[in-house]
Amino acid sequence: MGLEVSLWRAVAVFRFAALAYAVVLLATGRGEYLRPWLGLGVVVVMLIWSVVAAVAYAEPARRRWPLLSADMLVTLGCLFASSWVVDPARLSQGAATLPMAWVAGAVLAWAIAGGRRWGLFAALLVGAVDLTLRGRVTPTTLNGTVLLLLAGFSIGYLVRLAGEAELRLQHAAELEAATRERERLARGIHDSVLQVLALVQRRGAEIGGEAAELGRLAGEQEEVLRSLVGNAPHAPTSDSGVDLKALLSTQTSNRVTVSGPATPVWLPEQIADEIAAATASALDNVQRHGGPGARAWVLLEEEDSEVIVTVRDDGAGIAPGRLAEAAAAGRLGVAQSIEGRVRDLGGATVITSAPGEGTEVEMRVPR
Structure with missing residues (x-):
């Protein structure tokens, strides 16, 4: 000692x-x-x-x-x-x-x-x-x-x-390390496996027949995985320089517009990757829940002490209390893949939304 x-x-x-x-x-x-x-x-x-x-x-x-x-x-x-x-x-x-x-x-x-x-x-x-x-x-x-x-x-x-x-x-440090690793795995699962299972469930229900049964099984497995991954924090670490503006530009499509400074926004690689992943999760929510034809705009801003990424859409919006209900049900798309990532970078997330008025997700991360 x-x-x-x-x-x-x-x-x-x-x-x-x-x-x-x-x-x-x-x-x-x-x-x-x-x-x-x-x-x-x-x-x-x-x-x-x-x-x-x-x-x-x-x-x-x-x-x-x-x-x-x-x-x-x-x-x-x-x-x-x-x-x-x-x-x-x-x-x-x-x-x-x-x-x-x-x-x-x-x-x-x-x-x-x-x-x-x-x-x-x-x-x-x-x-x-x-x-x-x-x-x-x-x-x-x-x-x-x-x-x-x-x-x-x-x-x-x-x-x-x-x-x-x-x-x-010592026990607290070991527990924190274990929960951080669990959170890292949970986010990876959410960004890949859970989204695929949700897609299979939705498409299976639309096609019907044997595909409907396959979709039902995929939905059951999705719920099981959601209950397993639970809640856990994550902490990225890296010192490599990456242009966050270039990372976010890969999200551009006919329904997504990305805007940012005229010059590159350099950040450590892992931090930039986490911000890009949180932005991708926000855009995925627009596609899944914004409704047909919903468009999104991503704005990257750089200040002396922090970077700000704002994701706005003109979709259906979020009903009051819906995010809390989703987190309680194990749906971690916002609570962990967006808010959790930003929080563990030392930043903060502000979500503004109302039914029928679209959603704005503002993520502020210290440089």
Whole structure:
């Protein structure tokens, strides 16, 4: 986990910072210590172990009981050595131990490795040894133990929350990738297989006889496919330059007029392909639902920050609520093949229509 790695590094830095503070105390108060030379030896042990711990904990495979136990033993040993360096009478009155805050490094390590329970246990263990040294409960012992308990609990709880958050994020990323791929397949099916099946169903019903039965079967399979493809997003990616104006011009026919700027409109290939596919779906809807003789006009506009493709027709129009009903029934021609494509390019689609007044589909896509 990214946060856990950062926490281990922070513990390593904390050990060296606390060690530096212990060295300063030893140097400035050496006259008050019973055995300054022994205190210097303890500080050397703390320095060596700080280096060893920083290197050992950097490898995830080593963050197990042997290393954690050794860390705690070295920490308690250095703490217990205070009884031979600091005057016991001064310790009983609340004087600082030789390692001072350095002992918190082991508590933090246990909390990161095992969570809040391990952190609390390590804090109580260190607090018990500190109490043994002093012989009685002092404000210093009480405050130090409470701070260790809070640190162990907080860090352990933070690590658990971070682990759960990373698992959720990983699951969400996997789910998003799966649904994007499903959407890509769904759109491909809609633009090819579903339209062919719909055509077979319609033509079979017109011809009659055995063709009608074939059309009925095609209609059943169309419904099955529509229920399978469902809803899913899609995200295109490509950096190749393609002239969107040239792509849209291929849609020109005796019933479709395409207009655009005098110069090419360059876009990454996959984005241009998606816009062209959404435009083709809008024109297909005009042909299928606009009524006999319906004409369409495609207008491509280029602005500094976006491109705009507008598809207008003079067909039968769309009744209020019809698009929502079609999406609920699994007919994804508008919801996914048009709106979905544009939405996943970071754009927006505005559909304006009324019965008998034609339809206007405006697609805005950021450059």
